[in-house]
Amino acid sequence: xxxxxxxxxxxxxxxxxxxxxxxxxxxxxxxxxxxxxxxxxxxxxxxxxxxxxxxxxxxxxxxxxxxxxxxxxxxxxxxxxxxxxxxxxxxxxxxxxxxxxxxxxxxxxxxxxxx
Amino acid sequence: xxxxxxxxxxxxxxxxxxxxxxxxxxxxxxxxxxxxxxxxxxxxxxxxxxxxxxxxxxxxxxxxxxxxxxxxxxxxxxxxxxxxxxxxxxxxxxxxxxxxxxxxxxxxxxxxxx
Numbered sequence: 314x315x316x317x318x319x320x321x322x323x324x325x326x327x328x329x330x331x332x333x334x335x336x337x338x339x340x341x342x343x344x345x346x347x348x349x350x351x352x353x354x355x356x357x358x359x360x361x362x363x364x365x366x367x368x369x370x371x372x373x374x375x376x377x378x379x380x381x382x383x384x385x386x387x388x389x390x391x392x393x394x395x396x397x398x399x400x401x402x403x404x405x406x407x408x409x410x411x412x413x414x415x416x417x418x419x420x421x422x423x424x425x426x427x428x
Numbered sequence: 429x430x431x432x433x434x435x436x437x438x439x440x441x442x443x444x445x446x447x448x449x450x451x452x453x454x455x456x457x458x459x460x461x462x463x464x465x466x467x468x469x470x471x472x473x474x475x476x477x478x479x480x481x482x483x484x485x486x487x488x489x490x491x492x493x494x495x496x497x498x499x500x501x502x503x504x505x506x507x508x509x510x511x512x513x514x515x516x517x518x519x520x521x522x523x524x525x526x527x528x529x530x531x532x533x534x535x536x537x538x539x540x541x542x
Binding site: 347354355356357359408420 | 459469534535536
């Protein structure tokens, strides 16, 4: 069955440090890939998406993600983390259930930022 | 501003009671979705709808029901058959139900048991 794995449940980084959040998916072809961010008690906001083309995609708030087909990964990165980046991050995969628009979400990674 | 409005923000259910969560969007989106979020489990799809008067079950539809009588509205009813309804419920929409469309989310409703 198709699945999305975010191996890190919780990550703590210092403000100003770099960040990488991991996402792996299980699917034979190249799916549509998304990263969302959720602040406590709120909905999800789209950070970036990848469909095809350049494997390095830029998103909002200074985030970027790189698609690596050989590793079935779509890791999210940020060069310098700000305290306001503390939130929960979700990787999601689409295009794996017959163009229904359905997404499969990873379990999420909670980011804590130390001052 | 266009967006998705979920109400109420907090909801409490008594034993044996059905409760309805509201979701309204003014984005003119065709597709709408309901998710349930539990700690450590990500989001799980309950129901989704592509067009008015049509909807499909998601992965965890048991104990829930929906309707889509208007394009902008997709209410979710948590019935008494749902034995563990305590969760955070998120409504989303996309311009059309195709895989290349990102979903836009409301701010959620937190449902608890009295």
